[in-house]
Amino acid sequence: MKTQKNMSVEETTPSGSAKCPEEMISPGKNLLGAALVGLLAMLTMFFSLRLSVPGSLYTAPGLLPFIVGATLLLMAFILAVQAIQAGALSNLGKVSISSSILHWSEEAQRRLLLAVLIVAYVLLVAFVNIDFRIPFIPFNYQISSYEVISVIMVTYILKIFWKGSLVQCLLITTVLVESLTIIFRYGFGILMPETF
Amino acid sequence: MEALPQIQEQFLIILQNPWLWVTCLSGVTLGILWGAMPGLSTTMAMTLLIGLTVGMSQSAAIMFMLGVYTGCVFGGAISAVLVNIPGTPDAVPTMIEGYALARRGDGGLALGTAISASFLGNWVGILLLIALIPAVLFLALQFRSWEMFLLSLWGIAICGSMSSMDMPIKGWISGWIGLLISFVGLDAIHGVSRFTLDSFYLSDGIGFIPVLIGLFGISEILRVLPQKSPPKIPSNVGRVLPSLQAFKKYMAPSFRSGIIGTIIGAIPGAGANVASFFAYDVGRRRASKEEKKKWGKGSYEAIVCAEVANNANVGGSMLPTLALGIPGNAAAAAILAALQLKNVVVGPLIQIENPGLIYFIYIGLIIANFFMYGMAIALIKPCVKLFSLPKTLLMPLILPICILGSFAVNLSFFDVYVMLIAGLLGYVLHQLGFPLAPLVLAVILGPLADENLRRALLVFEDSGFFNVLWDRKLGTILLLIVIYTFYDGIFRRGKPQEIIND
Incomplete structure (x- = not known):
């Protein structure tokens, strides 16, 4: 019961501040994390050494990055040792096959779809240029690519994940996006993302 | 006492400008609504809402934040x-006690107790x-490059330790x-160019x-939206405010x-979640035998302990933020960002x-506190209505806010790409069990650490590196504290879990 409560808390608390309960992180994941961090550390050290040194070594631009890279490598090594001691090597195959493919398949697919949609949303806002002006006294009401694409994409995401009717999704998204735009553009005088 | 005339002067400035009251009230209202949404943290609210302050005056922006x-x-x-x-991580102890009370039909009173405790x-x-900042400012003026480097390092190290209690090394890796x-x-x-x-x-x-x-923002959406467990909302709230006697x-x-x-708020990196858990634990140890039995099953005293601590943390976190320029936690870092946007450089000077x-800022906090009390009571019923909305509806609606928030600061779409990559990185790190708070603090403190280390070494270049340790006594004390933080983090591994289980 206690474990269930802890897990539900973890699932809902913001990732940035709440710690992730260690029972949810397998030693295999720790080993994978250590390997990735170790690689990053070595790359950092390599590129730090390639930076030019205009003054003395004490003021070298690569000094702190190199120290950080070296200590990061040490930390990755310690994490890897702890993970191996906790049985990472013996559980690695089991975790990757049973958990990743079979147990998480549906949620993982939904997550992948969501990630693709978010990336597409950002790229569309960046590259599609729409600019309608509706004359209102005393100003022109502007409808730009940010609003149009936001309404389309968020409506689509809502339709998939919320499963409300299309009209409901469209209405909610339109009200939110237009409210945001009005507050930012006309309330605080901030340009919208599509402007540049 | 010499501060009193200045406090009075600032109070009059705020009093005579109704726009400042409006922005503060708007900030409080948005803050309560945001904090009340499950999974949306204080830091996320503050970072996303910074964008709204771009068009405001310096005073209005501070009051809003x-x-x-x-x-x-x-x-x-x-x-x-x-x-x-919990809407925010620091509300976990409140959740344990408050929900138990809510299930008994005392949810309104539990919430009212939390409001009063937050106000207090x-x-x-x-x-x-107000009492401690002159002392901290005096101490802050003794800080030079070497000390600032060590302080930044300590902030990142302690944040890593606190946010990943069982494996501090993962917190440090995140910070690094x-x-x-x-x-x-x-x-x-x-x-x-580096x-x-x-x-x-990137230059x-x-x-x-x-x-x-x-x-x-993005990593939270990626984590939560694909899940299939929408929370259920109780419809009856019951009585709200506790009696003064109680x-x-x-x-x-x-x-x-x-x-x-x-x-705890004054320690760089230690946030309100650490404060509320610590106060909750100390409160349980100091409670009467009768009260101790209620702990974990619905204790008003426990709610008071947790809520007083996490709200006192707000004032505490402003101490290092204002006096040293080192944010007490990620939310205070957002305040720091808002101040920097208005060309206000905080720190010893x-x-x-x-x-x-x-x-x-003192007066701003006092006014915000009064508004918080009033708005919290007024917003309870609308909030209950809001929570009837499932997360699958709420989360997609955050996306346009994320894009706007990241774009609005520099009016650069490159920042939106950075946000996207940071979101994906955050998701991966979270899946691998790395806390994100130290990473955020380190991104802010990194330039400070880098510049100050090299400047200190430049000054002491002729004397040699080891002379730095002996010449700067305050720095040496800080160095020992940093070493102790790492030592403590390594050797106390596993203990916090034991305390919670106990």
């Missing part, structure tokens, strides 16, 4: 009590902030990754606001928790470069 901060810290208690999901906690934090991100761009001393991949955009460095929004008996634990919250600003 203080309102958001104060409102959001309390707001976390609403969903914790009503839905059994804010006062304790503000009063201690943040340091690496902060090194990207032209270096401040020689102007050499890790820019010959990109024009200016990676802004920490899009990183913050990505880590807390509240009187909690004065002693309130004061104790307030001091704990303020002190704040009283010289921005005379009166500290007192303005």
Whole structure:
């Protein structure tokens, strides 16, 4: 019961501040994390050494990055040792096959779809240029690519994940996006993302 | 006492400008609503809402952000009590006790107790902030490059330790990754391009606001939206405010928790979640036998301990933020960002470069506290309605806010890409069990650490590296503290879990 409560808390608390309960992180994941961090550390050290040194070594631009890279490598090594001691090597195959493919398949697919949609949303806002002006006294009401694409994409995401009717999704998204735009553009005088 | 005329002067400035009251009230309202939404943290609220301050005056922006901060810290208690999901991590103890009470039909009273405790906690934090800041400022003036480097390092190290209790090394790794991100761009001393991949955009460095929004916004959406467990909302709230008589008996634990919250808030990196858990634990140990039996099954005293501590943390976190320029936690870092947007440089010289600003912030916190109390009571019923909305509806609606928030700061779409990449990185790191808070702090403190280390070494170049240790006594003490932090983190591994299980 206690474990269930802890897990539900973890699932809902913001990732940035709440710690992730260690029972949810397998030693295999720790080993994978250590390997990735170790690689990053070595790359950092390599590129730090390639930076030019205009003054003395004490003021070298690569000094702190190199120290950080070296200590990061040490930390990755310690994490890897702890993970191996906790049985990472013996559980690695089991975790990757049973958990990743079979147990998480549906949620993982939904997550992948969501990630693709978010990336597409950002790229569309960046590259599609729409600019309608509706004359209102005393100003022109502007409808730009940010609003149009936001309404389309968020409506689509809502339709998939919320499963409300299309009209409901469209209405909610339109009200939110237009409210945001009005507050930012006309309330605080901030340009919208599509402007540049 | 010499501060009193300045406080009075700043109070009159605020009093005569109704726009400041409006922005503060708006901030408090938005903060409470945001904090009340399950999974939306104080830091996320503050980083996303920074964008709204771009068009505001300096004073209005500060009042708005203080309102958001104060409102959001309390707001976390609403969903914790009503839905059994903490709006913010620091509301977890409130959730344990409050939801147990709500199930017995006392949810309204539990929420009312949390509101009153938050109000009290804010006062304790503000009063201690006013009392202690002159001393901290005096100490802050003794800090030079070497000390500032060590202080930044200590902030990142302790944040790593606190946010990943069982495996501090993972917190430190997260912080070190943040340091690496902060090194990207032209270096401040020689102007050499570091890790820019010959990109024009990267030459200016990676802004920490899009990183913050990505880590807390996008990664949260990626994590939560695909799940299939929408929270259920109880419809009846019941009575709201506790009687004064009932509240009187909690004065002693309130004061104790307030001091704990303020002190923890003043430590760079230690956030409100650490404060509320610590005060909750201390409260349980100090409670009467009768009260101790209720702990974990619905204790009002426990709610008071946790809520007073996490709200006192607001005042506490402003101490290092204003006096040293080192944010007490990620939310205070957002305040720091808002101040920097308005060309306010905080730190040891704040009283010289921005005379009166500290007192303005005192008054701002006091006003925000009053608004928080009033709005919290007024917003309980609308919040219950809001929580009837499933997360699958709420989360997609955050996406346009994330894009706007990251774009609005520099009006650069490159920042939106940074936010996107930070979001994906945040998701991967979270899946691998790395806390994100140290990364955020390190991105902010990294340039400070880098520049100050090299400047210190430049000054002491002729004397030799080891002479730095002997010449700067305060620095040596800080160095010992940093070493102790790492030592403590390594050797106390596993103990916090034992305490919680106990």
